[in-house]
Amino acid sequence: MMNYEQAMQFVEGFSRSGKPVRDLSRIAYLMEQLDKPQEKLRFVHIAGTNGKGSVAEYLTNIMIESGYRTGTFTSPYIRHYTDRIRLNGHDIPQNDLCRICEKVSQHIKGDEGYSQFEITMAIAFLWYIEQKAEIVILETGMGGLLDCTNIIPPPLCSVITSISFDHMAILGNTLEEIATQKAGIIKTSSPVVISPNNQAENILVENATQKGCEVIIPDLSGNFCHIQNVHGLEKSRFTYDGIDYEIKMCGMHQIENAVTALEVVSVLRRYEILISALPVQRGLAKTAVAGRIQILSENPLVVLDGGHNRDGISALSYVLEESGISEWVGICGMTHADAVPYAVQTMAKYLDKVYCVDGFTGNAVKSEILCNAFLQYHVSAEIIAIENALLQAKRQGKAIIIFGSLYLASWYLNQEG
Numbered sequence: 001m002m003n004y005e006q007a008m009q010f011v012e013g014f015s016r017s018g019k020p021v022r023d024l025s026r027i028a029y030l031m032e033q034l035d036k037p038q039e040k041l042r043f044v045h046i047a048g049t050n051g052k053g054s055v056a057e058y059l060t061n062i063m064i065e066s067g068y069r070t071g072t073f074t075s076p077y078i079r080h081y082t083d084r085i086r087l088n089g090h091d092i093p094q095n096d097l098c099r100i101c102e103k104v105s106q107h108i109k110g111d112e113g114y115s116q117f118e119i120t121m122a123i124a125f126l127w128y129i130e131q132k133a134e135i136v137i138l139e140t141g142m143g144g145l146l147d148c149t150n151i152i153p154p155p156l157c158s159v160i161t162s163i164s165f166d167h168m169a170i171l172g173n174t175l176e177e178i179a180t181q182k183a184g185i186i187k188t189s190s191p192v193v194i195s196p197n198n199q200a201e202n203i204l205v206e207n208a209t210q211k212g213c214e215v216i217i218p219d220l221s222g223n224f225c226h227i228q229n230v231h232g233l234e235k236s237r238f239t240y241d242g243i244d245y246e247i248k249m250c251g252m253h254q255i256e257n258a259v260t261a262l263e264v265v266s267v268l269r270r271y272e273i274l275i276s277a278l279p280v281q282r283g284l285a286k287t288a289v290a291g292r293i294q295i296l297s298e299n300p301l302v303v304l305d306g307g308h309n310r311d312g313i314s315a316l317s318y319v320l321e322e323s324g325i326s327e328w329v330g331i332c333g334m335t336h337a338d339a340v341p342y343a344v345q346t347m348a349k350y351l352d353k354v355y356c357v358d359g360f361t362g363n364a365v366k367s368e369i370l371c372n373a374f375l376q377y378h379v380s381a382e383i384i385a386i387e388n389a390l391l392q393a394k395r396q397g398k399a400i401i402i403f404g405s406l407y408l409a410s411w412y413l414n415q416e417g
Helices: 004-012 025-033 052-065 094-105 116-130 175-185 201-210 252-271 277-286 310-322 337-348 367-375 386-394 406-416
Strands: 043-047 070-073 085-087 135-139 157-160 192-194 225-229 236-240 243-247 294-298 301-304 328-332 351-356 380-383 399-403
Touching (some): 004 094, 052 070, 052 135, 052 252, 070 116, 157 252, 175 201, 236 252, 252 277, 301 406, 310 337, 310 399, 328 337, 337 351, 351 386, 386 399, 399 406
Parallel strands (some): 043 135, 301 399, 328 399, 351 380
Antiparallel strands (some): 070 085, 225 236, 236 243
């Protein structure tokens, strides 16, 4: 059997994106070789630009609290490769990963052009079957229509979270093009939950209607949803459909994600999946997603956020605006050069000083580019080695915000151990 190092060498032997695809025939062939594991599982399928990871975690914890064996498949990983394949909140054990990885490898000739994501999904599906997962919360990798996760049969529910501009080289340059790709996960007669205040709502509803799908959009009107607290870095409290909820993930966007999960729960109840009110409240209350406006320490206050596109940066901006803290010291690292202007312009007004870093991943934007961008907004900006940035930031005696990339968030979380 492979050891862990050999398993990682096998997975990393494939490129991140694989050869370009025009259909799902490649992943269909691999699934066929593995006896079609996707047809032996029940899914909630989630696509979107922002929020899909949070909705996935809310649903995961609700289902676990309700007593169901729950698989969760997410990307990218935050701390370790294994944390993207989980059952009941626990990572796939390395021994299981190695064993199943070897099984998958036996069905690969070497010239198919698979991506790391496709190989990882195959491993996950086989493991979920072994572990008798009763439901799998499945997050797309990128897009939806041509994403390998779309090989699944009609799910219990399809979910489309907030859509904005990201991965435009692959998904398209207009919101309509991007939304059409995301809407590709919608399958005939399978209910669809669309997050509230979605920029692409009309496109998504039209797509779903054409496929004969029921569309559910959470109601945030005052008659149905009452928001009691959504200030800064505090827990948020709200009432939805007459039931009180508290969530530890802050920001209005997290209330939108939470009510999206609540509407998915309503759909799941139709399948005789027993989910009562208390497990839902507990599931929402316990959910915390690593790298999403995460408090690393209270004294000094250090906040970490992996938001990297326009909507992600805007959500972080809202939380900082409501935090009551007038000046922050920033540590900024990014991977998408086209996102730099908006991120810098938006964040500059909160920063007394910013340390610009790279080196946390191979495609990081050069720290010089970030530094020059902040200087244009008259922010005191300094290039620094990532290993020294947090120590220097703490010496400023102010609250610290680490932002710009999930890969940057991952780097810091791994330093934390």
